[in-house]
Amino acid sequence: MKVYANRKIAVAGIRAKPGERAQGYAQVGELQDHQPARIPIAIVNGARPGPTLYLQAASDGDELNGVAVIHRVLRMLRPETLRGAVIAVPLVNVHAFHAHRSHSPADGKKMNRCFPGNRHGSTSDRVAFFLFHNAVLQADLCIDLHQGGVNPMIDECRVRVNMKDRAGPASFELGRVFGIGYIFHQRGPDGQLARAAPAAGIPTIDPELGGTRGWDAVSIRKGVRGVMNVLQHYGFIAGKPKIPRRQVVVRRFKTVYATRGGFLALHARLYSVVRRGDLLAEIHDPFGAVVERVCAPADGVVWTYPPYPMLASGQTVATIGTPIRYV
Numbered sequence: 163m164k165v166y167a168n169r170k171i172a173v174a175g176i177r178a179k180p181g182e183r184a185q186g187y188a189q190v191g192e193l194q195d196h197q198p199a200r201i202p203i204a205i206v207n208g209a210r211p212g213p214t215l216y217l218q219a220a221s222d223g224d225e226l227n228g229v230a231v232i233h234r235v236l237r238m239l240r241p242e243t244l245r246g247a248v249i250a251v252p253l254v255n256v257h258a259f260h261a262h263r264s265h266s267p268a269d270g271k272k273m274n275r276c277f278p279g280n281r282h283g284s285t286s287d288r289v290a291f292f293l294f295h296n297a298v299l300q301a302d303l304c305i306d307l308h309q310g311g312v313n314p315m316i317d318e319c320r321v322r323v324n325m326k327d328r329a330g331p332a333s334f335e336l337g338r339v340f341g342i343g344y345i346f347h348q349r350g351p352d353g354q355l356a357r358a359a360p361a362a363g364i365p366t367i368d369p370e371l372g373g374t375r376g377w378d379a380v381s382i383r384k385g386v387r388g389v390m391n392v393l394q395h396y397g398f399i400a401g402k403p404k405i406p407r408r409q410v411v412v413r414r415f416k417t418v419y420a421t422r423g424g425f426l427a428l429h430a431r432l433y434s435v436v437r438r439g440d441l442l443a444e445i446h447d448p449f450g451a452v453v454e455r456v457c458a459p460a461d462g463v464v465w466t467y468p469p470y471p472m473l474a475s476g477q478t479v480a481t482i483g484t485p486i487r488y489v
């Protein structure tokens with residue numbers, strides 16, 4: 163059992179002693195009008211010693227559910243009753259956020275391919291470098307809140323390192339404790355925070371809180387529950403986590419494409435467990451006649467659907483998470 167000491171936490175110029183809360187903006191560069199580009203950062207430093215959790219949202223600038231999760235978590239946390247500390251960055255990708263886009267318009271990059279960052283790189287690399295070296299490396303646990311962009315997706319949690327990787331088993335355990343019920347366990351691409359932080363020994367998860375434009379109340383509630391589960395399980399706050407007895411784990415996705423074009427009538431809902439050959443959807447012509455029956459290519463869970471009920475040939479009808487294992 164690791165022994166922690168009470169310590170002052172500082173990120174750039176934002177400082178909180180044990181028992182204090184601090185928030186402010188850290189400058190990460192300049193905008194094109196020469197004004198500072200700033201990222202909001204909050205620190206809740208508990209009166210009692212304990213581990214440090216790093217929490218971030220909106221690494222993809224249009225993924226807003228995590229922002230609302232951080233708002234609620236910050237309202238609930240009290241330095242007097244907290245063990246350890248929480249460093250929260252509610253809006254990572256400010257450039258993309260202002261543009262209502264996932265990728266930064268400044269360099270066209272996806273922030274979650276830029277970690278651990280590069281101080282001499284392009285705009286997103288520099289922001290990633292700043293956060294990784296000033297905040298993430300102070301943490302014992304890391305949660306990077308995402309969602310499936312603006313397309314419908316189940317609420318799930320991704321573990322992006324394998325069991326053999328550094329912090330692999332601890333990252334998977336963090337995902338189990340988050341307790342959202344569905345885990346996608348597959349090593350992710352280079353540059354993900356959920357790869358870079360475990361490589362530095364920090365267990366990390368990438369919860370995917372549904373997919374919507376703006377805010378989705380159900381996904382936000384599940385995200386808050388997940389963060390509270392982590393805070394309770396690892397001893398930051400009192401209370402018993404609500405972790406499901408059985409959670410689905412899948413290791414890959416099968417993409418199901420339409421052969422014909424037309425309108426999509428769904429037969430299996432998101433979260434449905436389907437068997438290979440089960441009917442997923444029908445495609446209708448503009449007169450309403452069935453022109454194709456689309457079936458599940460494997461046993462699995464219906465993970466995503468497209469945002470609109472119409473498709474061209476070769477567009478994605480659904481994604482199936484497979485094979486199903488339980489933990």
Ligand SMILES: [Zn+2]
Pocket residue numbers: 221222225274308309311
């Ligand atoms: Zn994302």
